Amino acid sequence: MLEKSAPSSPFVTDMSMRIERHADTYADNVTEFLEQPHGLRRRATEQPLLDLFTRHTEAVVSTYDPPGIRRAGDSLVFGHLYVPVFEHTATATPQPLAVNQLLAALIAAEVEFRGPLRLSRTQNRLLAEAYERLGRPLVQAGLPAHAALAYRRAGSLYRIDEDTDAEDRCGLALSRARRLAQPAAWRRAGGLVPDLICGYGYRPFRMLWFVAFQLLVFVVAVMLRSDQPPAITVYQVFMNYLNPLGVGDTDNLRVGGRAVFVIESYLGAVTMSVFFALLVRRWFRL
Numbered sequence: 001m002l003e004k005s006a007p008s009s010p011f012v013t014d015m016s017m018r019i020e021r022h023a024d025t026y027a028d029n030v031t032e033f034l035e036q037p038h039g040l041r042r043r044a045t046e047q048p049l050l051d052l053f054t055r056h057t058e059a060v061v062s063t064y065d066p067p068g069i070r071r072a073g074d075s076l077v078f079g080h081l082y083v084p085v086f087e088h089t090a091t092a093t094p095q096p097l098a099v100n101q102l103l104a105a106l107i108a109a110e111v112e113f114r115g116p117l118r119l120s121r122t123q124n125r126l127l128a129e130a131y132e133r134l135g136r137p138l139v140q141a142g143l144p145a146h147a148a149l150a151y152r153r154a155g156s157l158y159r160i161d162e163d164t165d166a167e168d169r170c171g172l173a174l175s176r177a178r179r180l181a182q183p184a185a186w187r188r189a190g191g192l193v194p195d196l197i198c199g200y201g202y203r204p205f206r207m208l209w210f211v212a213f214q215l216l217v218f219v220v221a222v223m224l225r226s227d228q229p230p231a232i233t234v235y236q237v238f239m240n241y242l243n244p245l246g247v248g249d250t251d252n253l254r255v256g257g258r259a260v261f262v263i264e265s266y267l268g269a270v271t272m273s274v275f276f277a278l279l280v281r282r283w284f285r286l
Helices: 010-034 038-044 047-061 079-090 099-114 121-140 144-160 164-180 185-201 204-224 230-242 257-284
Strands: none
Touching: 010 038, 010 047, 010 079, 010 099, 047 099, 047 144, 079 099, 079 121, 099 121, 099 144, 121 144, 121 164, 144 164, 164 185, 185 204, 185 257, 204 230, 204 257, 230 257
């Protein structure tokens, strides 16, 4: 956890003031963007803002000339700028952060990430946590594309730290932020389907609920086209999902019953293939 402290040297104080000035200037552009009508803001997207954010960041990085190539201790240079974000995410019912505070923390993190100082493993971890904690407040502020940038950086730093669980957590949050940043409503709605089914591949066991839902649907569908006892229908549906039934196994079905079994067998093959592929990826980190 970052400690709430003042900048430790005149150099850090000067750089912090420079970051805050750029954040305040950039916040004016962001506020103007957010005040647009929702439909216009969706069509414009955040990409022009991100290009401007890159220019502000590069302006700070170009003047970031620390007195040494390493920082004493394992703290971050701009740790005091991340404190409001850490305090915000640690509160059960947090109040919205000011946009300029979020942007100052994001610019500071980018400067540390791209700057000349060599970061220790502990510093990489702290910076990854700062990036990750920035994600949700940025989404809540209406800046999902900026949140996607933060989650992408966090995931890469967690990978360096060999924390696969944290990397997957950021990968899932990144996919969700990218979906929210889509300008078209049908793309946002369509992107919600893989999230619900398997968490964009990061939650493969969620597919078992999808499998159970499919089996329930096909049991009901076959019962409507069959005169046989329900127990036999349930057995056939469960077997057909993994191993397609033969012609002789479906004699007791009315018109359309065999078509239901055909659809189930193809859907079952695709679903189980995807499930095992995601499971292998998760277990063996492919």
